[in-house]
Amino acid sequence: MESIFSLAVTNLISPVILSFVLGVVAAAARSDLTVPEAVAKGMSIYLLFAIGFKGGVAVANNGVDAQLVLTLLAGILLSALLPFIAFAVLRTVSSLTRVDAAAVAAHYGSISIVTFVAATSVIDAAGLAAEGFMVAVAATMEAPAILSALWLVSVGPKRSPGEARVDPMLAREILLNGSIVLLLGSFLIGAITGADGLAKIESFIVSPFQGVLCLFLLDMGLVAGRGLTESRGNLSGPVFLFGALMPLIGASAGAAAGLLIGLSTGGMTLLMVLAASSSYIAVPAAMRVALPEARPSIYLTLSLGVTFPFNLTLGIPLYLAVAMALSGGA
Amino acid sequence: MESIFSLAVTNLISPVILSFVLGVVAAAARSDLTVPEAVAKGMSIYLLFAIGFKGGVAVANNGVDAQLVLTLLAGILLSALLPFIAFAVLRTVSSLTRVDAAAVAAHYGSISIVTFVAATSVIDAAGLAAEGFMVAVAATMEAPAILSALWLVSVGPKRSPGEARVDPMLAREILLNGSIVLLLGSFLIGAITGADGLAKIESFIVSPFQGVLCLFLLDMGLVAGRGLTESRGNLSGPVFLFGALMPLIGASAGAAAGLLIGLSTGGMTLLMVLAASSSYIAVPAAMRVALPEARPSIYLTLSLGVTFPFNLTLGIPLYLAVAMALSGGA
Amino acid sequence: MESIFSLAVTNLISPVILSFVLGVVAAAARSDLTVPEAVAKGMSIYLLFAIGFKGGVAVANNGVDAQLVLTLLAGILLSALLPFIAFAVLRTVSSLTRVDAAAVAAHYGSISIVTFVAATSVIDAAGLAAEGFMVAVAATMEAPAILSALWLVSVGPKRSPGEARVDPMLAREILLNGSIVLLLGSFLIGAITGADGLAKIESFIVSPFQGVLCLFLLDMGLVAGRGLTESRGNLSGPVFLFGALMPLIGASAGAAAGLLIGLSTGGMTLLMVLAASSSYIAVPAAMRVALPEARPSIYLTLSLGVTFPFNLTLGIPLYLAVAMALSGGA
Amino acid sequence: METYSAKRVAIIIEQVMQSRLLDALDSAGVKGYSVLPVLGGSGRSGQWLRDGQVTRGTGMVQVICVVRPEQLEALQDAAFAHIEHHMGIVTISDVEVLRSARTSSN
């Protein structure tokens, strides 16, 4: 079994992570380096399409079994329940208002697909494979956390402003947001076209994948670095710490679920990563609509400025090492 | 000879077509999935450059003969004459005004380069090759249809508004529109640099081609799906049907021309596709300038929402099967 | 030794240069072909990242020696001193004001990274290799010229408007401009991850490189062509000539420095190219801030419309031939 | 040239609220509007910039409606619910609208 330390070092000096670091450093130095919004969005479309498609092909190759259903269920439960833990922790250790705490909690039940993508490439590099259906699990974990958080707000004392409920328009925006549709859609395309389909577009979605991920993480580093530079002051000490501790709680829950279901080492790692990661695209948008009085400078800075870098650099290798130890494997 | 049916199925379950379907479904479900305009334009530049270049290299390898001139001539004639048929059909079966009918007719004389690109990849997949000069034919077929349509309007009763003529500025916009210049330009570059040039940029313009086409058609599906969802109400039954029947008329004319000239199976398929396809970029823009009172909600919805999907899914394999039968081939 | 002539011809009929020519021709014909700004910026990020990374890997493979320091020093000196020559020439042969002449001079001390990129691919094609640290040299040559030019202005007669000095904000903008940070950052990433890192992202940064360069130069051709079409009238004959002669002066100085340091044939070529090329991104922006009364229609048209095409088409093969002759090489 | 007096209402609002606001305008009978991009800004809730900022994707847009004075009240009522608890600013100014052949037939 490889040591956690060597895994962490291998991860940290990969081009992918160093590109992220470059972005953070450039932002901290206040360089004017930016990736145009359209290009960043184009790269994220590419990454989602590629990862969904490859997951679908893997399912086409290996067939579907009860594990798929169980893991989907586990994912939904993790997404729905983790916000309660997050909320309880935040209300205990910090002075965040009920609404701010609930909004933050929603982010931690939900997931970061980029962290997921980065984890798959670490797993690949470690010579492991994960269940192809994990991308479908990722897609189902975006929404439940939002409902939990809104429920947490609605049982609190009556508020005058805002809505704190999911109207049909918001429901559609959450369930059919672009990332979910693209991820599930390309997963289905991969599952339908299988190995033949992959052969046709392999040199587009497989070979350049790592390189695109580098440039995408460069941009993420710039964005996270700027967020952190500007808004760090909005995070109190305990809230800041929460950003690095909550992932560990999530990952532990993910590991437990993975053990119960009997996922492979790679699959368990990915479930840990999903549980440990926090949203910074879909959930913030939903919070602006449903909880406008919650402060983005708190939930966004925490999720993107603290938890994302933590998972990317230290979290992923740690989760992989734990998954290896638990599954006694590889 | 492969059956039409199996060709159609192979086409329909390819990643390229399924990506288009994903786009249409996402649009119909009103997902907020979008491809940024700049990225879509970037991909279309890539596709035009690649297809033009490869066509040029093919011509460099095989040399030029009388067929090139004949096929160019056939293309110009098809583009100029098909609007008259389209116009006659529309005025007979629908209640469109003279101006609306002429505007629609212009679209069907002209061509859709994306349909052409998709057809080349179906031909490739069928193990066939087409004459490299077909991209030059495609480029010459954009403009003549516009002149025919404006003539159809000018011989009608006098109208007060608009211009219905081609001033020098419009002429330049039509003849030197970006797509034509890029297609012909890269065709020439390919013809000049030949196999050596191709070797240098092969891993850019050949290997990832299918994959880029997937993402591009995902976007086309989104755009076509949104157009159809919103504007279907503007199309009467007969007009809607016209959108699926006119391609068959065009394809028949293309097949006849191809037989006369003696094109290869692949070349005949492409000429059918060009005649069957309708413009949704260059011609709409020209119509807004020259025939502002014609309604985009009719010509654009028909061309992009009906004919484009029809050709992409059913038309191309059908035309290929017919071309195979006619040329007694493959 | 290959003749200058055959080198020039090989360069001129490469897809890369022909794409540039296509852009110039399309612009001159007033076609509406454009590459979206975001896509152009995305491609430049790709090219900078790729070239920086590859340079870093080369340094990792070959180690660092005194030559690195000497060449950096030479680059800084060239950048700082060439503006004085440029200024003297301009004030002698043209009627440009002191401020305009100084602004132009700043451009010629600084560098064009795209010219550098194009040169590396010509060197590659010639089967030569260059010192990997040349990208670091390129990065250090952007700034010194600006200081020299501002000094030239400040010693002139007192002016009422503008600032003509480098405040801390401008200093940061110059030293930490996006291109420099990306180039140096990816250089470091390449140096750290070495051959292992390269293996991971080779099919992204190496294989498609030439193809991306084609599309990027297509855009540069459009931009340069439009600039020249519109603003040629602003350049008097002597100023126009300066745009083709100053590169030769710069290249000579670069060759002398390269000989003194004992660079390889490829390295000497690149140093000549850097000295010969002129900025059209970083320096114009700095000039707008520090010398607002200098006319962009002069310095930008000259640098982008005259010198850039000159170097790209004739300059690079010429410098390569000279470097071969001087280093008695290849 | 003939013109008529109208009100120009400019609403700078969070992008996530755009479709809700436009639906509300529609229901209130406001059928003419344009949406313009906003690159960045500053207000009571701090600074933001679209390119390369933490809030990217949660930016703002500007919705411009030119309405007849008698429609202003309805527009304000319709928009208000969506603006009230959200970031942004609404300004109203007087403009003259040029009557074209097409406009006057309306």
Next chain:
Amino acid sequence: METYSAKRVAIIIEQVMQSRLLDALDSAGVKGYSVLPVLGGSGRSGQWLRDGQVTRGTGMVQVICVVRPEQLEALQDAAFAHIEHHMGIVTISDVEVLRSARTSSN
């Protein structure tokens, strides 16, 4: 600070007509204008959105001209031919223009 009174003319017009309109402005002696992007909108001819809509590529832009009051008539005449049969809207409002050293020398 010194200012002078002027008219601000905002023309929302189809992108395909942009270069024709700008040429006409030029010929009419209107040498100052700015072109702004429009992401989407709604009017008598229905709704459109730039990103992912059927009419992409056939969108609209906003041309803003700040002119001295005495130039307004010429501007309107020049623009009218190009606006008449096309989608869009033209508004005119009063503004004060800040005189800078550069402007006043004009």
Next chain:
Amino acid sequence: METYSAKRVAIIIEQVMQSRLLDALDSAGVKGYSVLPVLGGSGRSGQWLRDGQVTRGTGMVQVICVVRPEQLEALQDAAFAHIEHHMGIVTISDVEVLRSARTSSN
């Protein structure tokens, strides 16, 4: 609906000067502004277009500030130093600002 009177200042300025101008506004106590993209234009220093033009990357932006009338002087003074020797134009107009629950608490 309650409104209050304000001044809308629109500054079209070179992009390279944007951060300097915003810093100056900030120092002058102007905390509310929005930055809008400009695609192209024409003025005393000639024509330019963002897409595919020689000056790409050195384009212009429009900064819009809605301020209370008493802040106008401070804004103008702050902005002036940065505008004086640069390309662009500054216009000022009267607007009404809609008071929302949030605004009125300010």
